[in-house]
Amino acid sequence: MRAPTSMQCAIDECGAMRILFAAIISGFTKIFLRRKGDFYRIAGKQAALIDAAFTTTVKGFEECVIKGPLFPEKVAQKISDDTGYEIAIMDINDIGGSWVIGHSKNISPKILEDIMRDNPQGQGDELTPICIVRAENYEKY
Numbered sequence: 001m002r003a004p005t006s007m008q009c010a011i012d013e014c015g016a017m018r019i020l021f022a023a024i025i026s027g028f029t030k031i032f033l034r035r036k037g038d039f040y041r042i043a044g045k046q047a048a049l050i051d052a053a054f055t056t057t058v059k060g061f062e063e064c065v066i067k068g069p070l071f072p073e074k075v076a077q078k079i080s081d082d083t084g085y086e087i088a089i090m091d092i093n094d095i096g097g098s099w100v101i102g103h104s105k106n107i108s109p110k111i112l113e114d115i116m117r118d119n120p121q122g123q124g125d126e127l128t129p130i131c132i133v134r135a136e137n138y139e140k141y
Helices: 004-014 016-032 038-043 072-083 109-116
Strands: 088-093 097-103
Touching: 004 016, 016 038, 072 088, 072 097, 088 109, 097 109
Parallel strands: none
Antiparallel strands: 088 097
16 A cells, blocks of 8 residues: 555455554565565455555546445346346556456456456546457457
Protein backbone atom coordinates (compact mmCIF):
# COMPACT_ATOMS: atom_id res chain seq x y z
CA MET A 1 0.00 0.00 0.00
CA ARG A 2 1.49 3.29 -1.08
CA ALA A 3 -1.06 5.73 0.30
CA PRO A 4 -2.48 6.13 3.83
CA THR A 5 -6.03 6.17 2.47
CA SER A 6 -5.44 2.85 0.69
CA MET A 7 -3.97 1.35 3.84
CA GLN A 8 -7.02 2.47 5.81
CA CYS A 9 -9.28 0.80 3.27
CA ALA A 10 -7.22 -2.41 3.57
CA ILE A 11 -7.60 -2.29 7.36
CA ASP A 12 -11.36 -1.72 6.98
CA GLU A 13 -11.69 -4.59 4.49
CA CYS A 14 -9.36 -7.17 6.04
CA GLY A 15 -8.88 -6.22 9.68
CA ALA A 16 -6.04 -4.45 11.48
CA MET A 17 -4.34 -7.62 12.76
CA ARG A 18 -4.22 -9.27 9.34
CA ILE A 19 -2.80 -6.12 7.73
CA LEU A 20 -0.22 -5.71 10.51
CA PHE A 21 0.80 -9.37 10.19
CA ALA A 22 1.03 -9.03 6.39
CA ALA A 23 3.18 -5.89 6.72
CA ILE A 24 5.60 -7.50 9.19
CA ILE A 25 6.02 -10.78 7.33
CA SER A 26 6.28 -9.14 3.92
CA GLY A 27 8.91 -6.76 5.29
CA PHE A 28 11.04 -9.71 6.36
CA THR A 29 10.56 -11.66 3.13
CA LYS A 30 11.34 -8.59 1.04
CA ILE A 31 14.56 -7.88 2.95
CA PHE A 32 15.84 -11.41 3.57
CA LEU A 33 14.39 -13.41 0.67
CA ARG A 34 14.22 -10.54 -1.85
CA ARG A 35 10.69 -11.67 -2.63
CA LYS A 36 7.86 -9.31 -3.57
CA GLY A 37 4.10 -9.69 -3.30
CA ASP A 38 3.84 -11.37 0.10
CA PHE A 39 1.90 -8.45 1.59
CA TYR A 40 -1.00 -9.05 -0.79
CA ARG A 41 -0.75 -12.84 -0.59
CA ILE A 42 -1.10 -12.62 3.21
CA ALA A 43 -3.52 -9.68 3.40
CA GLY A 44 -5.80 -11.30 0.86
CA LYS A 45 -7.76 -10.65 -2.29
CA GLN A 46 -9.71 -7.65 -1.00
CA ALA A 47 -6.50 -5.80 -0.10
CA ALA A 48 -4.97 -6.59 -3.48
CA LEU A 49 -8.01 -5.18 -5.30
CA ILE A 50 -7.80 -1.72 -3.72
CA ASP A 51 -6.86 1.00 -6.22
CA ALA A 52 -5.16 4.02 -4.71
CA ALA A 53 -6.17 7.59 -5.37
CA PHE A 54 -3.04 8.53 -7.28
CA THR A 55 -3.57 5.88 -9.99
CA THR A 56 -6.22 7.83 -11.90
CA THR A 57 -5.95 10.72 -14.30
CA VAL A 58 -9.70 11.34 -14.29
CA LYS A 59 -10.55 14.80 -12.96
CA GLY A 60 -12.57 14.69 -9.76
CA PHE A 61 -11.39 11.21 -8.80
CA GLU A 62 -7.73 11.91 -8.03
CA GLU A 63 -8.34 11.50 -4.30
CA CYS A 64 -10.67 8.49 -4.39
CA VAL A 65 -9.84 4.99 -3.29
CA ILE A 66 -11.68 2.24 -5.11
CA LYS A 67 -12.33 -1.04 -3.33
CA GLY A 68 -12.75 -4.32 -5.14
CA PRO A 69 -16.12 -6.03 -5.44
CA LEU A 70 -17.15 -8.20 -2.49
CA PHE A 71 -18.78 -11.13 -4.30
CA PRO A 72 -17.39 -11.20 -7.86
CA GLU A 73 -18.15 -14.92 -8.44
CA LYS A 74 -21.81 -14.52 -7.45
CA VAL A 75 -22.20 -11.28 -9.41
CA ALA A 76 -20.62 -12.76 -12.55
CA GLN A 77 -22.84 -15.83 -12.38
CA LYS A 78 -25.99 -13.74 -11.79
CA ILE A 79 -25.21 -11.50 -14.76
CA SER A 80 -24.56 -14.61 -16.85
CA ASP A 81 -27.84 -16.21 -15.74
CA ASP A 82 -29.75 -12.98 -16.48
CA THR A 83 -28.18 -12.32 -19.90
CA GLY A 84 -27.32 -15.77 -21.22
CA TYR A 85 -23.70 -14.75 -21.82
CA GLU A 86 -20.58 -15.90 -20.03
CA ILE A 87 -19.19 -13.17 -17.76
CA ALA A 88 -15.86 -12.45 -16.11
CA ILE A 89 -14.97 -9.72 -13.65
CA MET A 90 -11.30 -8.79 -13.87
CA ASP A 91 -8.69 -6.54 -12.33
CA ILE A 92 -6.44 -5.32 -15.13
CA ASN A 93 -3.66 -2.75 -14.99
CA ASP A 94 -0.42 -1.67 -16.63
CA ILE A 95 1.87 -2.85 -13.83
CA GLY A 96 0.59 -6.24 -12.74
CA GLY A 97 -1.13 -7.72 -15.74
CA SER A 98 -4.59 -9.19 -15.50
CA TRP A 99 -6.46 -11.24 -12.94
CA VAL A 100 -9.88 -12.89 -13.20
CA ILE A 101 -11.48 -12.33 -9.80
CA GLY A 102 -14.90 -13.76 -10.60
CA HIS A 103 -16.39 -15.63 -13.53
CA SER A 104 -19.39 -17.63 -14.67
CA LYS A 105 -19.05 -21.38 -14.92
CA ASN A 106 -17.92 -21.74 -18.57
CA ILE A 107 -15.11 -19.18 -18.52
CA SER A 108 -11.43 -20.11 -18.61
CA PRO A 109 -9.62 -17.61 -16.34
CA LYS A 110 -6.21 -18.44 -17.84
CA ILE A 111 -7.35 -17.73 -21.41
CA LEU A 112 -8.91 -14.39 -20.45
CA GLU A 113 -5.87 -13.38 -18.40
CA ASP A 114 -3.66 -14.14 -21.39
CA ILE A 115 -5.89 -12.14 -23.75
CA MET A 116 -6.06 -9.14 -21.42
CA ARG A 117 -2.46 -9.21 -20.08
CA ASP A 118 -1.33 -6.22 -22.16
CA ASN A 119 -4.33 -4.19 -20.94
CA PRO A 120 -5.93 -3.40 -24.31
CA GLN A 121 -8.54 -1.22 -22.58
CA GLY A 122 -5.91 1.26 -21.40
CA GLN A 123 -5.00 2.66 -18.01
CA GLY A 124 -5.45 6.41 -18.24
CA ASP A 125 -8.61 8.37 -18.78
CA GLU A 126 -10.04 5.94 -21.35
CA LEU A 127 -12.84 5.04 -18.93
CA THR A 128 -13.46 1.61 -20.47
CA PRO A 129 -14.69 -0.54 -17.59
CA ILE A 130 -16.50 -3.00 -19.86
CA CYS A 131 -14.88 -5.10 -22.56
CA ILE A 132 -16.47 -7.71 -24.80
CA VAL A 133 -14.29 -10.67 -25.77
CA ARG A 134 -15.90 -12.68 -28.55
CA ALA A 135 -15.43 -16.39 -29.25
CA GLU A 136 -13.17 -15.67 -32.23
CA ASN A 137 -10.57 -14.46 -29.76
CA TYR A 138 -10.31 -17.97 -28.32
CA GLU A 139 -9.29 -19.68 -31.59
CA LYS A 140 -5.54 -19.57 -30.94
CA TYR A 141 -6.00 -21.27 -27.56
